[in-house]
Amino acid sequence: MTSPAPVVLVFLDPAFPAGRLADASQPQLLATDQGATRGDGIFESMLAVGGDVRKLQAHLDRLGGSAETLDLVIPAQEQWRAAIATGVAQHRTQHPARSSAEDEVVVKLVATRGPEGADSPTCWVQVSPVGALGRRQREAGIDVILLDRGYDSDVAERAPWLLLGAKTLSYAVNMAALRHAHKQGADDVIFLSTDGRVLEGPTSTVLLAHVETADDGAGARTIRRLITPQLDTGILPGTSQGALFTAAKAAGWELGYGPLEPQDLLDADAVWLISSIRLLAPVNHIDGKEIGTPALQKQLTAELNALYAGVQ
Amino acid sequence: MTSPAPVVLVFLDPAFPAGRLADASQPQLLATDQGATRGDGIFESMLAVGGDVRKLQAHLDRLGGSAETLDLVIPAQEQWRAAIATGVAQHRTQHPARSSAEDEVVVKLVATRGPEGADSPTCWVQVSPVGALGRRQREAGIDVILLDRGYDSDVAERAPWLLLGAKTLSYAVNMAALRHAHKQGADDVIFLSTDGRVLEGPTSTVLLAHVETADDGAGARTIRRLITPQLDTGILPGTSQGALFTAAKAAGWELGYGPLEPQDLLDADAVWLISSIRLLAPVNHIDGKEIGTPALQKQLTAELNALYAGVQ
Numbered sequence: 256m257t258s259p260a261p262v263v264l265v266f267l268d269p270a271f272p273a274g275r276l277a278d279a280s281q282p283q284l285l286a287t288d289q290g291a292t293r294g295d296g297i298f299e300s301m302l303a304v305g306g307d308v309r310k311l312q313a314h315l316d317r318l319g320g321s322a323e324t325l326d327l328v329i330p331a332q333e334q335w336r337a338a339i340a341t342g343v344a345q346h347r348t349q350h351p352a353r354s355s356a357e358d359e360v361v362v363k364l365v366a367t368r369g370p371e372g373a374d375s376p377t378c379w380v381q382v383s384p385v386g387a388l389g390r391r392q393r394e395a396g397i398d399v400i401l402l403d404r405g406y407d408s409d410v411a412e413r414a415p416w417l418l419l420g421a422k423t424l425s426y427a428v429n430m431a432a433l434r435h436a437h438k439q440g441a442d443d444v445i446f447l448s449t450d451g452r453v454l455e456g457p458t459s460t461v462l463l464a465h466v467e468t469a470d471d472g473a474g475a476r477t478i479r480r481l482i483t484p485q486l487d488t489g490i491l492p493g494t495s496q497g498a499l500f501t502a503a504k505a506a507g508w509e510l511g512y513g514p515l516e517p518q519d520l521l522d523a524d525a526v527w528l529i530s531s532i533r534l535l536a537p538v539n540h541i542d543g544k545e546i547g548t549p550a551l552q553k554q555l556t557a558e559l560n561a562l563y564a565g566v567q
Numbered sequence: 568m569t570s571p572a573p574v575v576l577v578f579l580d581p582a583f584p585a586g587r588l589a590d591a592s593q594p595q596l597l598a599t600d601q602g603a604t605r606g607d608g609i610f611e612s613m614l615a616v617g618g619d620v621r622k623l624q625a626h627l628d629r630l631g632g633s634a635e636t637l638d639l640v641i642p643a644q645e646q647w648r649a650a651i652a653t654g655v656a657q658h659r660t661q662h663p664a665r666s667s668a669e670d671e672v673v674v675k676l677v678a679t680r681g682p683e684g685a686d687s688p689t690c691w692v693q694v695s696p697v698g699a700l701g702r703r704q705r706e707a708g709i710d711v712i713l714l715d716r717g718y719d720s721d722v723a724e725r726a727p728w729l730l731l732g733a734k735t736l737s738y739a740v741n742m743a744a745l746r747h748a749h750k751q752g753a754d755d756v757i758f759l760s761t762d763g764r765v766l767e768g769p770t771s772t773v774l775l776a777h778v779e780t781a782d783d784g785a786g787a788r789t790i791r792r793l794i795t796p797q798l799d800t801g802i803l804p805g806t807s808q809g810a811l812f813t814a815a816k817a818a819g820w821e822l823g824y825g826p827l828e829p830q831d832l833l834d835a836d837a838v839w840l841i842s843s844i845r846l847l848a849p850v851n852h853i854d855g856k857e858i859g860t861p862a863l864q865k866q867l868t869a870e871l872n873a874l875y876a877g878v879q
Binding site for chain 1 (some may be wrong): 574576589591592593594595596597598599600601602604605606607608610637638669675679680691693714715716717718719722725726727728729730735736737738739740742743744746747758761818
């Protein structure tokens with residue numbers, strides 16, 4: 256039941272309280288599973304560093320929220336925790352990291368609506384290596400294009416059947432947007448609403464920073480402000496953005512929540528796409544226009560990375 | 568390699584020119600398949616009557632169009648045809664129809680982007696029985712609610728990365744819309760654009776009919792007109808609607824293509840949702856309002872069913 260590939264699978268299974276290990280190189284899903292035939296299910300992607308999953312509770316909570324939005328009944332958080340622990344431990348045993356700097360794995364949680372007619376979800380945990388591309392982009396930054404997401408910024412409240420704010424398996428549009436960006440020579444996408452609001456990346460949350468000097472009579476001081484789009488536009492609540500905001504606030508940053516427009520991105524001192532695996536990816540260009548100044552971007556990125564490193 | 572369940576699976580596999588039969592009751596997909604993890608793939612659903620797949624060429628052509636929109640390279644149509652023939656023949660052998668009236672099966676074609684990192688699609692044909700619900704709805708008709716699809720009617724041309732007009736596996740929103748309708752006591756949904764145009768059902772095309780009497784001097788004659796929403800609103804081109812339009816035209820019907828608004832549905836003499844498996848489902852009520860008159864609806868449905876029965 257062990258896998259030669261660097262992917263470990265653990266299925267949630269009532270007969271196996273710690274989860275059922277399965278061989279990722281062998282078929283494990285029925286062809287009639289509604290995850291495969293209709294993208295009908297939910298997921299989370301998390302980073303484990305040195306064997307510890309970061310922001311585990313926030314991800315389990317968001318998985319629960321997605322399940323509720325899709326009317327999916329999924330196993331209790333304890334069962335997910337047990338399967339995650341099994342998967343991470345197995346991966347560390349089978350594929351030990353070559354160095355502590357590389358001791359990172361992706362932990363993906365998936366819950367589908369299960370096989371047609373079965374009325375019970377298929378749930379599993381996948382543990383796999385972190386891709387080299389994401390690591391490079393943390394360092395080198397990314398070029399981004401703005402793309403229309405097709406929805407206006409009010410639709411989420413009006414039309415809950417659109418499942419905005421749930422992290423579903425129906426990701427074909429997100430993948431198509433990334434392919435569209437790659438064809439244009441860009442690395443990633445920031446989606447806009449039809450009414451011109453900044454939304455999110457296909458797999459990330461948008462952050463921007465402003466640094467200004469204020470003098471309130473007691474002498475000049477530097478104000479650093481971290482801003483992200485407001486949630487009621489139907490974007491996914493970012494677990495990484497949430498954790499970073501908490502850490503940044505404790506370190507004296509001011510926080511802000513959109514509405515944001517493209518010009519706000521162009522006027523920022525730095526822009527990032529933040530997500531659980533790639534972490535903070537500095538945005539160098541948007542639609543070919545340089546963002547901020549390289550020196551300040553580098554400094555702010557280092558500062559936020561240091562703050563984020565303290566996130567549990 | 569045979570299945571006890573009434574589902575037959577045939578994978579497209581270069582080593583098996585007629586397709587590779589697989590046991591549908593056993594896992595056949597890798598958990599890393601991007602069909603299962605991202606709804607990244609395409610599909611078609613077709614009806615086979617007495618062993619003959621209806622509108623096969625139209626479905627293969629639409630599958631090819633969806634593949635192109637998603638930048639998926641899929642096997643040639645001959646390979647699909649061979650696998651379909653294998654699957655249908657196997658199903659007829661294993662699960663012969665109890666009567667000629669029940670000699671119908673669903674033939675589903677699926678192509679996913681394949682396992683992560685493999686760069687080759689996973690393609691299969693699934694043959695299974697027609698559900699009882701669809702058969703009942705052909706006879707009894709359905710109640711429908713109108714739901715906002717969140718997109719305006721121009722978005723398809725503006726934003727090809729939204730994959731409108733492709734039949735992708737990312738169907739979570741379509742399934743959520745149907746659940747929303749069921750919670751309201753309705754059977755199905757007609758989606759509207761944000762600018763109030765009639766689009767399509769989650770798994771069907773909208774049709775409406777007007778019957779009027781004209782007198783052009785040569786005596787009174789009855790004009791029957793069949794209307795469907797125009798395609799440039801980003802709806803899926805309906806293979807059943809297309810075939811029915813061809814047959815209806817030959818039988819003297821006039822044809823029309825939207826823009827349609829909800830009032831056009833309420834003013835129609837009959838409204839149907841048409842799709843490949845359920846065929847023509849007469850719409851009895853929309854948002855609680857009765858459509859047309861039962862007698863005329865029944866007569867028009869019978870007439871169109873007779874025309875559709877001649878479709879190859």
